[in-house]
Amino acid sequence: MNYAVHINVMPLKELLDPQGKAVLSGLGNLGLKGVEDVRIGKHITLQIEAGSESEAKKIAEEASKKLLANPVMEYFEISVN
Amino acid sequence: MNYAVHINVMPLKELLDPQGKAVLSGLGNLGLKGVEDVRIGKHITLQIEAGSESEAKKIAEEASKKLLANPVMEYFEISVN
Numbered sequence: 001m002n003y004a005v006h007i008n009v010m011p012l013k014e015l016l017d018p019q020g021k022a023v024l025s026g027l028g029n030l031g032l033k034g035v036e037d038v039r040i041g042k043h044i045t046l047q048i049e050a051g052s053e054s055e056a057k058k059i060a061e062e063a064s065k066k067l068l069a070n071p072v073m074e075y076f077e078i079s080v081n
Numbered sequence: 082m083n084y085a086v087h088i089n090v091m092p093l094k095e096l097l098d099p100q101g102k103a104v105l106s107g108l109g110n111l112g113l114k115g116v117e118d119v120r121i122g123k124h125i126t127l128q129i130e131a132g133s134e135s136e137a138k139k140i141a142e143e144a145s146k147k148l149l150a151n152p153v154m155e156y157f158e159i160s161v162n
Binding site for chain 1: 090101
């Protein structure tokens with residue numbers, strides 16, 4: 001079966017996110033009120049052909065560890081639907 | 082109240098996604114089987130101070146339209162939790 005697996009790769013919470021800070025100040029300059037923090041990462045959608053949902057998730061986890069996320073600076077979350 | 086609003090900004094489905102194609106071939110080179118398509122976009126988390134969930138969502142929508150997404154090449158999805 002074909003599964004759509006979604007991966008979010010985000011900068012670790014302990015680290016500064018300069019891109020997020022730039023967007024935060026940009027939103028302020030545009031006059032948008034209420035936004036207090038911005039963090040920016042990657043959203044990756046994989047179409048995976050696998051026998052089961054857990055197998056698809058395992059493939060996505062391996063892809064994240066081997067290629068998509070840099071564990072020194074990023075963490076990842078996986079969801080299947 | 083403080084809301085965490087999540088925005089996914091993805092390349093339009095009609096457009097090629099060269100970054101996704103590069104990752105797809107990279108996964109193949111790593112010997113990972115089963116992945117048939119990859120698309121890569123941005124995942125943005127906003128911390129928004131607002132009176133209600135719908136107000137927070139509205140602010141996020143305005144931010145997406147004005148700054149975060151380029152409608153010529155990208156679409157966005159918003160979720161609040």
